[in-house]
Amino acid sequence: MKAVFLDYSTVGPGLDTSPLTDLLPGLEIFDGTRDDQVVERVRDAEFVVANKIRISDALLDAAPKLRFIGLTATGADNIDLDSARRHGVAVCNIRGYCSPSVTEHVFGVLLMLAHNLHTYTAAVRDGAWQKSEDFCMLTYPVRELSSMTMGIVGFGELGRSVARTAREFDMGVIVSGRPGSNSVPDDRVAFDELLDRSDVVSLHCPLTEATQGLIGADELRRMKSSAILINTARGALIDSAALTRALRDGDIAAAAIDVLPEEPPVNGDPLLDYPGDNLLVTPHIAWSTDRARQDSIIELAANIEAFLKGEERNRLV
Secondary structure (H helix, E strand, C coil): CCEEECCHHHCCCCCCCHHHHCCCCCCEECCCCCHHHHHHHHCCCCEEEECCCCECHHHHHCCCCCCEEEECCCCCCCECHHHHHHHCCEEECCCCCCHHHHHHHHHHHHHHHHCCHHHHHHHHHCCCHHHCCCCCCCCCCCCCHHHCEEEEECCCHHHHHHHHHHHHCCCEEEEECCCCCCCCCCCCECHHHHHHHCCEEEECCCCCCCCCCCECHHHHHHCCCCCEEEECCCHHHECHHHHHHHHHHCCCCEEEECCCCCCCCCCCCHHHHCCCCCEEECCCCCCCCHHHHHHHHHHHHHHHHHHHCCCCCCECC
């Protein structure tokens, strides 16, 4: 029973992979797989494990023995799910494994921006405090989270986790209805209303045809000039050029971006060249605490075990 893990380095290093190898003793683990290596590695495989490797219709045609694709992520936009269904290949994702990690990241960057921790730290390093006439410096505003409303777009496991923590900070919480839908549940608000009302907008929705470019110039202009935008979901939810202009022109106050449309951004991105201190860009690390990475292996193993028993767990197909 041939099994391959195509891009282990995206969740490693230093993890205990025995939960996987105990179930799939012949599992071949590759740190990475180039595009020109994928077909050869999956050709005779029955089980494929991957994080970001693209599994296309052509690739599925080239892997007639394939029975199971296990993702080490929640998002599945790299898998042709319709093709997997036609080929009779099960696809499973993992859920909830990184909720504490992502939630901590959201509030870490939010507190940094709301309290201007990064700008105050830079000022101290530049000697400004040493020259102050008072015991403290009040150069930059410091905003309490309890005075702010958190708007959440995408209310799955991650969105719910962020909402719970926001309430612990006594923040108001509003949740967007499905963007583009004319039907809004009673416990949610229309997407445009969320943009109008929120002091913080945090994105946790999947990347689909409906959400591609969800935040562009028009949406940024709708937001409060004091608003903070946080994206730990998918980079293509936001128009990078439009966000750069909005930050430069003061349409919104700040942004914390953990994901970009191209990763790694080898061809550049407007946000990478933006010089202002009202932007934080991190390299897709919101999910990546040591515990979350190990939990990704444990969750994946649970999906494989269920499949081997003829049971369904976290099935997308």
